[in-house]
Amino acid sequence: MSWQTILTAMLPEHLLLAGIVALLLLGIGAPRSRGAAALAIGAAIASALAALWLHASGYSGAPFAGQYAIGPATSLAKFLLLALAVPVLLLSRQEFAGPRYYVLMLGSLYGACLMPSSMSFLTLFLGLELLSLPVYVLVLLAFQRPECAEAALKYLVLGGTATATFLFGTAFLYGATGTLGIEAFASAFWSGHPLALTGAALIVAALFLKAAVVPLHAWAPDAYEAASVPVTAYMATVVKAAVLLAALRIIVGTPVAAMIALLPLVSIAWGNLAAIRQTSFRRMIAYSSIAHAGYLFFAFLGAGPTRYQAVMFYLATYGVMTLLAFAALPGGGDDVADDRLDGFKGLFHRRPYAALAIAAAMLSLAGLPPLPGFVAKFLVFRNALAAGHTTWAVLGLVASYLGLYFYLRVIQFMFMADPAPDAGSGRGRRLAWLAGALCLVPAIVFAVFPGWLLDRL
C-alpha cells in the first residue's frame, strides 16, 4: 500500500470526493449559488475521464489489498457508471440547484464506483450503502404528492431489508469459510456446507431485491413513480448497473445463474405484462426495468468470460436508451406532467424530434433491430444458447416478445393519437437536449458498429 497507488487507483473516487467537498463549501459560502450544477457535472465528467484513462492505460493495482483492487475491466465498468450519471445530472432541474441535491448524487456515485472494484464483502457493503442511502433522500426530495412519502418509506424499508439480508448472508459466509473476501461466495457454493449455502442464497436474494427481480420487485414501481425525473433515471440506470456489476463479481465461477434462471424469466414475463396496464410513464419504465433486470441476469447464463461482455454491453445500451427517453420527455422536466402516458399523445405534432427520440428508445428497449437494444438482446440470448441453455433461452425470448406491445403503445400514443386537450406545450430545456445528444451518439455507435465496443470488452 503506497500513497501513489491509492492516489492513482482511486482517482475517479478522489475526483468525486473533491467535487463533494467543493459543493459542501459552496453550500456554506453561497447557498443560493447556481454554480452547483456545473460543479457537480464537472466533477462527474472529470471522474469519468479518469476512469477511462485508467482503463486505456491498462492500469491495475490494489491500494488496499484484499479490499479494493482495480484492473482495466473494472475501470471500464466505473467509466460506464460515471458516464451514465452525466446525462442524469444534466437532466436535473433548476429547483434542485441547491448544492445538497448534487452532494447526494455524487455521494451515491462514489458508492457506485466502489462496488465494481471491491474485493471483499466489507467494501462491497460499504459501496452498496453509500450508493443507496443518498437515493432514499433523493426520492423524498421531490416531495410533491402525498403518495411520495409512502413510496419513499417503502423504498427505505425494502432497501434496508436488502442491506440486512446482504449483511446476514455475509455473516453466514464468514462463519462457514472464515473470510470476507468476495471469493468466499464461490468457495461457499462449491463447499455445499448448509451454512455457507444459506449465506449464498441470502446474498443472491439481496442482489435480486436491489436489482428488482420478481418476486422482490414490488418497491420499484412505487419508488420510480414517486421520485422526480432525474432520480428515476438514476435509479433505472446507474443504481441498477452498479448492482449488476457487483453481482457479476460475486457470482463469477458458479452455476448459480442456471439454478435460479426461473426468477429472471418470470421477471421478464411479469415486467413486460404488468407494464401494459400502466398509465404512468415512470411506473411503466419501472416494470420495464424489472424485465431488463431479468435479461441482465439471463446474461449470467453464458460461459464465464462472455458474461462480462454481455452485461457491460447490455447495461451500456439499456442505460443510454433509457436516459434518451428521459431526456426527451414531453413535459420538459415537469414531474407531474411527464408522468402521465396521456401526456405523450400527439407528441409528434408538438415536438417531432423528441417523439422520434422516445420512439427510438422504446424500440431499442423492445429489442428491435436496427436499434442497439437488439444487439444487446442478441448477445444475452446467444450466450445462453451457446452455453447449452436452449430451453431457458427460448422461453426468455418468448417472454421478451411480450414486451413488444407496451413499448409500441408509447409510440402509438405519440404518433397515432390526438393530443389531450390539456396537453401543455412543454419545451425541451437546453440541458435536456444536450443530455439527449450525449445519449444519441453512443447509441448510434452501438447500433452501427457494435463490433467496435465488443472488441473492447
Add this chain to the structure above:
Amino acid sequence: MSDALLLNVVLWLPVAGMLALPLLPRGNDAAVRVLTLLVVALEFVIAAWLFARFDGAVPGLQAETRVDWIRAWGVHYRIGLDGVNVLLVTLTAFLGPLVVAGSFTAVQREVRLFHGMLLFIQFTMLGTLLAQDLFLFYVFWEAMLIPMFLIIGIWGGERRIYATLKFVLYTAFGSILMLAALIYLVYTMPWHGGVPSFAFEYLYAHPPSAAVQNWLFAAFALSFAIKVPIVPLHTWLPDAHVEAPTAGSVILAGVLLKMGTYGFMKLGIPLFPAAARFFTPAMMTLAVISILYGACLALVQTDIKKIIAYSSISHLGYVMLGLASASLLGIQGAILQMVSHGLVAGGLFLMIGMIYERCHTRDLAAYGGLAKLLPAYSVFFMLLTLAAVGLPTTSGFAGEFMVLLGAFDTAWPLYQQGHPAALVLAASAVLGVVLGAWYMLWFAERFLFGAARAPHQPLADLGRRERLILAAIVLAVFAIGLYPEPLLQKTELAARQYQGLLLGGSAEVHP
C-alpha cells in the same frame, strides 16, 4: 462504377434520402414529395441497369460486397444478387416510384414522416432481399416492421391501430422464434477458426443433423408462413390491407408478402434441405388450402379492398405450391408468380386507392357501371383484373400456368406409384383458378358494368399522373406475359439448384 458499388447505392440511397428530408424547408410538402420521387426513381434506374447486366448463366453471387461487420461474431455486411433476388429487387425498385407518385394527393398529413417511412421501408426491404448473411438478413427482416407499423398506424383507416398492432404482433412472434432458431443454428455448428459464421454460403455448406433440422425449419417456416401468409396464419392480412393507406397496401401486397416466400427459397429450403423434404407434403397441402380458402373468402367480400386482400392469400398459395412441387417448372413459375402478383395486386390496390380518393368508400354496393363514368379507369382496371385471373398474354398466366404444370409434373409419377394424394392437391389447385376467375370477374362485373352509380358524381377520370403510373404497371404485366424468357433465363440456374436440394441432390452447389 462497378456493379458492387452500384448495388450499394441502390441499397443506401433511400437512407441518404431519409437523412436529407429533415433539411428541407418546413411546410414544403411538394419538395418532400419530389425529392422522395427522385430518390426512388434514380434507384429504379440503377436497379434496372443491374438487372440487365445480371448474367443468369453464372452461378453464385454477382455484384457482391463483403465486409466484416462484427468480426468477433463472424457477422458480415454481405450483399449481392443471385437468381432468386434479382427479380424481386427489381420489382421492389420498380414499385418504389409508383408508390410515391401514387400517394401525391392521397397523403396530406405528416407528409415528411410519411415519405421518410416510405424510404425506410424501401431500404429494409431491399436489405432483406440483398442480404447474404443471416444476421444482416434478420436485422433487415425485423426492421421492416417499424416503418410498416407507422405507415398503417398513422395514415391508415378507422381501425388502423388495431390493424397495425395485429400486424406487428403477429409477425414479431414468428421472428422471435426464428431468432432463437438462427442463434441455435449458428452456434451449434462447427466453427471456422474459433469464430462462428453467419454467411449463407457457410451455413448452406454445413446443414445441421436431421433431427435438429426439423425443429429449426419449423421455427423459420412459422415466421415465413406468417408473412406469406399461409392459412391459418393469415388473419392479420385482411385487417392490415384494409386499414393501410394505399401506399401501405401496395407495399404489403407488392413486396412484403413475398418476403415470406423468398424466405422459404433463400433460407428455409437451402439451410434445412432434409427438413424441407420432410415437410413438403404439409407445405403443399397448406398451399392448396390457402389457394382455395383465400379464393372462397374473396368471393363473399363486399369491401373492394378485402377482395384483393383475400385474393393475395390465394395467389401466394400458388407460389408456395410451386416451391413445394420441387419441379423446375413449378419453382420458376413460383418466382414469376411472385413478380406477377406484386405488379397486379400492387396495381389493383393503387386503383382502389384512386377510387377511394374520389368517393371515400370501399363498399362494393355503392358502385356500379363505372365503365360509363370512368372509361379510362375501367380499361386499366379490366386489364389488371384479367391479369389477376391469369388470362394468357398476361404475367399472371405465365406464373400460374407454370406452377400448375409443375405441380402435375410432381403429382403424376406419384399417382402412378399409387399415391393419389398429390394429384388430388394439384387438381384442387386448378379448381382455384376457376374460383379466381369467378370472384375477380364477378367483382369487375359489379364494379364496372351495370347501371352507373357512384357515391360522388360527377367523377373525374384518371389524371395524367395516374395514367402514367397504371400504364407502367400494365406494360410490365403484358411484357412479362408475352415474353417471360429473359426473366426465366435469369432464374433458371437458381431454380435448378433448389430443385436439387428438394429432391435430395447434392448440397454442394448453391445459389
